[in-house]
Amino acid sequence: MHPISPISKINIDGREFFIKRDETIDPYLSGNKYRKLYTLLQTPKENFTTIISYGGTQSNAMLALAAICKSKAWEFIYYTKKISPIIKAQEYGNYYESCSLGMQTIEIEYDLYKEYISGLRLGLDEKTLLIDQGGADVMAKEGLRVLADELREQFKDEKFLGIKAVATPSGTGTTALYLALTLPEYIVYTTPCIGSVTYLREQMQALHSIPKNLIILEPKRKYHFAKLYDEFFEMYKKVKEAGVEFDLLYAPSMWLSLLENTKESVVYIHSGGLSGNRSMLARYKRKR
Numbered sequence: 001m002h003p004i005s006p007i008s009k010i011n012i013d014g015r016e017f018f019i020k021r022d023e024t025i026d027p028y029l030s031g032n033k034y035r036k037l038y039t040l041l042q043t044p045k046e047n048f049t050t051i052i053s054y055g056g057t058q059s060n061a062m063l064a065l066a067a068i069c070k071s072k073a074w075e076f077i078y079y080t081k082k083i084s085p086i087i088k089a090q091e092y093g094n095y096y097e098s099c100s101l102g103m104q105t106i107e108i109e110y111d112l113y114k115e116y117i118s119g120l121r122l123g124l125d126e127k128t129l130l131i132d133q134g135g136a137d138v139m140a141k142e143g144l145r146v147l148a149d150e151l152r153e154q155f156k157d158e159k160f161l162g163i164k165a166v167a168t169p170s171g172t173g174t175t176a177l178y179l180a181l182t183l184p185e186y187i188v189y190t191t192p193c194i195g196s197v198t199y200l201r202e203q204m205q206a207l208h209s210i211p212k213n214l215i216i217l218e219p220k221r222k223y224h225f226a227k228l229y230d231e232f233f234e235m236y237k238k239v240k241e242a243g244v245e246f247d248l249l250y251a252p253s254m255w256l257s258l259l260e261n262t263k264e265s266v267v268y269i270h271s272g273g274l275s276g277n278r279s280m281l282a283r284y285k286r287k288r
């Protein structure tokens with residue numbers, strides 16, 4: 001059992017926000033990856049010998065899986081497109097850390113990737129588990145239920161009396177969806193950081209129908225995932241100066257949407273991802 005992560009208060013643009021500090025849970029297995037992979041973390045070692053997954057080489061889900069597999073002595077095989085020489089040479093970042101934790105990577109040619117990945121689930125033995133990209137799996141629900149229970153307990157404190165909404169950014173939407181389903185008495189705000197609102201809704205609906213308390217805020221302009229934007233960097237700095245560091249891929253867009261579209265006091269569920277900041281900050285520095 002991990003200790004219950006605390007809730008801190010910060011001020012941004014004269015508004016009060018609370019932050020559920022899930023990024024403090026563990027350096028590798030932090031934020032929503034801890035929540036989404038909670039069930040796997042509770043799984044006895046003996047159940048599996050091998051975990052297979054796939055996706056990008058800077059992925060936070062990849063690092064979280066590498067950490068779990070190391071702790072369980074499971075083999076971790078990760079399929080990805082050709083890895084860039086820059087990433088291979090870096091001695092920091094999610095790819096480097098995951099390799100140090102024992103991850104084995106298999107690089108697939110760009111043209112064959114899609115077909116190869118859809119073939120992965122065929123013919124797996126019962127000791128091998130395939131986890132879809134980003135941990136988008138129904139098994140994530142239990143970990144989000146644990147988070148919802150934790151929040152409900154913490155919200156009994158009178159300083160949270162006026163709280164009616166929480167917020168967390170979306171990639172696959174797995175976190176926001178299951179949080180909304182397990183915390184129906186609160187509004188859950190999210191925003192798509194990968195693709196459009198339509199794409200996010202499709203991803204969510206593949207897991208479960210979208211409940212009424214889940215509100216998807218549309219970004220003011222179209223952002224491409226992992227691209228550099230001045231307003232993202234400014235937002236990152238502003239929140240960091242207010243007292244809490246967030247990631248540079250998801251959080252800036254969520255904060256921009258919240259400041260733009262909401263007026264009430266909101267509890268932001270920190271989704272982690274700080275392990276990627278060193279390489280993102282280096283990219284921003286090069287751009288300047």
Ligand SMILES: *Cc1c(COP(=O)(O)O)cnc(C)c1O
Pocket residue numbers: 031032060061134169170171172173174175176247250251271272273274
């Ligand atoms: C993975 C991730 C997300 C997106 O989570 P989903 O459940 O895929 O929507 C958001 N923020 C951070 C920092 C992440 O690592």
